[in-house]
Amino acid sequence: MNRRDEIVAAAVGILEAAGPEALTMRRLGHAVGMRAPSLYKHFASKDELLAALQEHALADLGAALERSGGTVCGLARAYRTWALAHPALYDLAMRHPLARHRLAPGVEEAAAAPVVSAAGGDVDRARAMWGAAHGLVDLELAGRFPPGADIDAAWAETIRLFSMGTAQ
């Protein structure tokens, strides 16, 4: 494991343990045993570091979706579970403009493939599913549903609609 990967791993650790506002260059430097300016020997900017984290997140989410079985219901469950388990990484993965030029080739496609497959190959339907799942997850993570709202029921309704007309 080279220094760059060590730094990314430490950043993931900080993100998961203490949330996104805790991920500062000084704290990250401390976690890997160097001062903040030295991090710039390995990453040109914090943005480049975040892009590396985004790639890590996309690959991990893609793997989780891959393992989900391929049904709309299983996919939805896996998507929500992963997002709730890694809220900061999820935010990074979905809400940062994708720096496609510095993303390892195939990462984006690999994450998307299970969704397209569950949509029967229809990319419009796949994007509709992605949007619905992302919206529900994002609102839940942001704490925007009223207290006591039955979020499971909203998911069930969404899954019901997207299961119609899709071969299971």
Added chain:
Amino acid sequence: MNRRDEIVAAAVGILEAAGPEALTMRRLGHAVGMRAPSLYKHFASKDELLAALQEHALADLGAALERSGGTVCGLARAYRTWALAHPALYDLAMRHPLARHRLAPGVEEAAAAPVVSAAGGDVDRARAMWGAAHGLVDLELAGRFPPGADIDAAWAETIRLFSMGTAQ
């Protein structure tokens, strides 16, 4: 219009003209003719200011939805149009934890009412619709769809599904 409202109006102006990172206390102070620390005579913190902006945004979005005609399709179109026209306010409205205690009573309900109505009074379905619309808008604003993706088609598919079984 009291000083507080003036400040909120100026903040909206900055947000729309120059984006969220341009909304700093010093710049906002300059826009209303005072220094940054003086803003704290009117708002306890930047967060309280953002809460006021959130309320403004929710009221405005709610009004736009109210005018949309009440069909699933019209509602979806109005939602997307408003969000794309006011991306920073939309982000504030939907992605900040809602400080319900300092929100004017009825604002949240008023924004939600047209959606619940279009869902035939079924709140689970209404939340599913909200999630789907929010997800599509959020991904579009974040630039997460591949270049050239047919976003209209994804919306059309979403609208088609949510129109099924809903009295129009």
Added chain:
DNA sequence: CTTGATAGGCTAACGCTGTTAGCTTACGGT
């Protein structure tokens, strides 16, 4: 065996952020 380049660390500092402390001034009520 020396030389020179490079990689990777360091400190000091810059300009920016939100925010606080403490001072001043003008206005309104008793």
Added chain:
DNA sequence: ACCGTAAGCTAACAGCGTTAGCCTATCAAG
């Protein structure tokens, strides 16, 4: 006439991402 409060000000603080410039260890070439 006095006092309290509202609302402005300057100076400053800690933390942020980032840059400049310095130092040292490693390593290949002459």
